[in-house]
Amino acid sequence: MDIQPFAQHEQALKFRALRNLVLTSNIANADTPNYKAQDIEFSDVLNNARADGLSMKKTRDKHLETVAMSTLNPAMKYRIPTQPTLDGNTVETDVEQAAFAENAVQYRASLAFLNGQIRTLRYAIKGGD
Amino acid sequence: MSLFKVFDVAGSAMNAQSVRLNVTASNLANAGSVSGDPDKVYRARQPVFSSFRDTLSGEAGIGGVRLEKIIESSAPLQMQYQPDHPDADENGNVYVSNVNTVEEMVNMMSASRSYQNNVELVNTTRDMLLQTLSLGS
Numbered sequence: 001m002d003i004q005p006f007a008q009h010e011q012a013l014k015f016r017a018l019r020n021l022v023l024t025s026n027i028a029n030a031d032t033p034n035y036k037a038q039d040i041e042f043s044d045v046l047n048n049a050r051a052d053g054l055s056m057k058k059t060r061d062k063h064l065e066t067v068a069m070s071t072l073n074p075a076m077k078y079r080i081p082t083q084p085t086l087d088g089n090t091v092e093t094d095v096e097q098a099a100f101a102e103n104a105v106q107y108r109a110s111l112a113f114l115n116g117q118i119r120t121l122r123y124a125i126k127g128g129d
Numbered sequence: 130m131s132l133f134k135v136f137d138v139a140g141s142a143m144n145a146q147s148v149r150l151n152v153t154a155s156n157l158a159n160a161g162s163v164s165g166d167p168d169k170v171y172r173a174r175q176p177v178f179s180s181f182r183d184t185l186s187g188e189a190g191i192g193g194v195r196l197e198k199i200i201e202s203s204a205p206l207q208m209q210y211q212p213d214h215p216d217a218d219e220n221g222n223v224y225v226s227n228v229n230t231v232e233e234m235v236n237m238m239s240a241s242r243s244y245q246n247n248v249e250l251v252n253t254t255r256d257m258l259l260q261t262l263s264l265g266s
Contacts, residue, residue, distance in 0.1 A: 017132045107257050118265040
């Protein structure tokens, strides 16, 4: 039995929430001169988690399993604009809106996975009911 | 919890956009005003935004919007010869404010769209938070 069944989705939710904030900041600054749009990438977090190694060394049997992806530290990257602007702002509202909508759906997907796991556990606890 | 900070960021942007709408309204209201003294004529005003970082969110590169300053347009004033105008100077000239109504209308539409965008951000994020709250029910 997996000890921490929610761990991956919890990390995914944290990442999605952070990306939600980054994209909000982009759209909020759509009219700010010289603002540079930024974004974070999921693959960054995934690679970090792989590079960190999956678990800490256990010296006793009863030590808890450490969770992979415990560090959420994606690099902020500047978006490359498709069209130049006069005021140096690189926010393209349509691109940001699309990314925001995509991110919101992915956040809800993680919530749905979590809900499914919780339902499964409850089912097991109640012995089917 | 970074989702809650969305309300701060989007809220500050809505605040800034409403100031922009206010300035536009002021410009449009004074569009046709005249004066005999070129220093006293109403000049079109424009808000300038800047993003403030770190203080709001604590995270690098993420920040809300604030009003940096309001600048006055340096576009030339139009001089009209109206000797019977009560405000005319000794040469019979009055000066008309340099508000460009077409520009102001475009500004108004842009500000209102940006405001709506931010309202959408708040609504979507609020839904996400509420769904998170009802997790497992």
